[in-house]
Amino acid sequence: MNLIVIAVVSGALILGAVWGIYGNLSKQTEGFLVALAGGALIVSAVLELINPAIEKAQTGIALSIVFAGALVFTGLDYVVKKKWGSDSGGGLLAAITLDGIPENLALGVALIGADALAVAALSGSIFLSNLPEAAGGAKEMTENGTSKKKVLLLWCVTALILSLAAYLGNQLLAGVAEETLAYIRCFAGGAVVASLAIEVFPKAFKNEQYWTGLAAALGLILAFFLNSLA
Template sequence: MTVIVILMVSAALIVGALWGIYGTLSKNLEGFLVALAGGALLVSALLELIHTAVKNYSVPIALSVVFLGAIVFTVLDYLIKKKWSAPSGTGLLAAITLDGIPENLALGVALIGATPLSVAALSGSILLSNLPEAAGGAKEMVAKYSKSKVFLLWLATALILAAAALVGHYALANVSKEYLSYLKCFAGGAVVASLALEVFPKAFKQDQYWTGLATAIGLVLALYLNTLGD
């Protein structure tokens, strides 16, 4: 089950990238899907990444690590888009990688002895956010890079995140839950920054006022998936 879930979550990036590169994706649909992912990421950031540490461990440390994650993502996003002149789709790629590594580490640990419903809740939220983000990001990157290069970049990202999940499952099983919670807080901070800088501005630009409804739909779906794990 562990390998199947990890492959499924990582494959969402590959499928999304292929859709963005070769498929038909209107601007309105792209914006709607990105906003949908944003709603799912809101739930993931608050409930799956930040809430546990704030509730059970040191609140100052947890919130400081959240802020650190936001700072790191913001600096990287600035360097990628302003200093290295990369297309905005690369910002989404950076967002998925930066918050995805600790998120997938946590996913690997969570799969140890987890019930099927808990697995469905966590992996479903990640899949729901990865697919449209990869589609939108890959589509934008094709404007500057070749299709093969864009696909290889997203494939490499999927492999990195799959490896992170495997490391989490097999190497971090005995790590303190407190430290793991702080790691997830870092990911949560990166997610919050990516929502503000990349996800919602992009979604509104493409889909205007449908963005609010799409975000709510993504949030509701992710909240429902989260209740399955209770």
Template sequence: MGLTFAVVAIVSGALIVGALIGVYGKLRARTEGFIVALAGGALLLSLVTELIEPTLEKSNMLTTVLGVATGAIIFTVIDYLIDEKWGSNGGAGLLAAVTTDGIPENLALGVALIGAGPKEVAALGASILLSNLPEAASGARSMRDEQGWSKVRVIGLWTATAAILSLAALAGYLLFANVNEHLLGFVRCVAAGAVVASLGTEVFPKAYKKDAHTVGIATALGVLLALILSEVGGG
């Protein structure tokens, strides 16, 4: 349990580090785009190897398909409501947008840790950590420059976001630790489907806008990185 807390804290803590970079430092747009695409590629493979394939092996195809489809639909509906109905202006809207992307990732991390150690989920954890850094850096910089927020307020918001996402990961771990394999597999696939949807609607388009020429290479490198980490971890 202690290792689970440590993994979650390190991964979510990357949001605070990224916010500090955004407020006090500078991350070039092309570098940000490259890292986002790298993380996206790594996440894509990690979701398959650490969430979807285990469900297929321990449960069945129907559970896997329904879970992934359900997750993608849920994310798409919520993302639409935030963008088109609720808006993304102001602190509440910005926090909602960030947590919409982050909660599925951290829920995925939490349920992936059930019955596995940090080594077995190294690829997924590293992918989420890698995606958190540029996301927080870009968001914090936007809040400071475009919203006119103070540095303390920006760091405070991202710290609160890190705490919320940590709770999502721990909730996923604690709530589903003792359920049967079919339900656990379904939850894993719901989380995976939501993250896949976020990659298609948020992550890869953002990376392309920042660094159109090398986003394909970065994505491929991310896939290779996840593959290597998965092999090292014994996945």
């Protein structure tokens, strides 16, 4: 079941890429969907990763690790996109893979010892996030002159890498101590929060502006609702 959840969530990257390359995606629609997913993700990160972890670990250490997760993602994002650049195929692959690492790390560790319903809000939020992100990214790449075939290949490879990473992480961490797992969840939660601040909400506001506030609130409501079903 865990593998199916991971495959479906990562498969949204391929669906989104196809939508962006061959479909009709307006900037307003993309911004609204990205904000919706962002609102859902920030709630899911707190309710399904950080809060449960704090209940099983030392609060001070756990919160410090949340910050560490944000710090590491921010540093990696800066290095890959500002220093390395994303003009080459390798740079593009690294950039779009990095954006998906926090969410897939979060999904992999959240699924340990839990069924699909228990992480419905998180998996649903990541799916919602992946779809417009891939659609917008793929559309922008094709508009910048990258061939449609190459763009689709890049997103397929990204989906495969992130699926394998989430699944292997889930399997390898399944036997670790509960307190250690709690700290890993905190790290993933911090990385997710940083990715939302750096990548998600700025993009959403740029494309849709003030409707993004309502979209983020709707995402928050959706995440709370799904979480209440568990």
